[in-house]
Amino acid sequence: MTVEDVGFEANSIEIGATLIEREEVRFTPAGIEVFDAVxxxxxxxxxxxxxxxxxxxxxxxxxxxxxxxxNALAVGAKIRIKGFLATKSMKSRRLTVHITEFK
Incomplete structure (x- = not known):
């Protein structure tokens, strides 16, 4: 599915970055794995x-x-991120990069 498929304005980011800090692996209440890092x-x-x-x-x-x-990456890994900007949660107004793909 693409942005054009759902009819919304574009919101995308592509950036090179180094993983410097990460949280322990966790799961949503529905059992979906979460990656949370800096x-x-x-x-x-x-x-x-x-x-x-x-x-x-x-x-x-x-x-x-x-x-x-x-979650399998080591701290110090350099990657190219693709994703979008959104709040971290419904209760937050702070923008976070939501990663949809990387290499």
Whole structure:
């Protein structure tokens, strides 16, 4: 299923990052595996004609088969993440990267 299939506005992210911190493997009440971690990103890009260095940490999570594969990664692993931005839970307003695929 794609964004076009469901008719919503686009919300996607693709970013390279290093796994720096992770929670213990856990499961939802429905038995779905969860990956919950912190990643570090560092890059240089051009903004308004000037080189800008970006460096920051961000929270990310994933569910199901993708979470299972992510939970097998060691801290320090460098990956390319694809996913979307959303709140971590219905009770939170803080944005988190929800990982749908990686390599």
């Amino acid at each position: 990643f570090h990103h560092r890059s240089r890009l051009v903004e308004a004609g000037k080189i800008r260095t970006l460096e920051y940490d961000f929270e990310a999570l994933s569910y199901g088969d993708t979470a299972s594969r992510l």
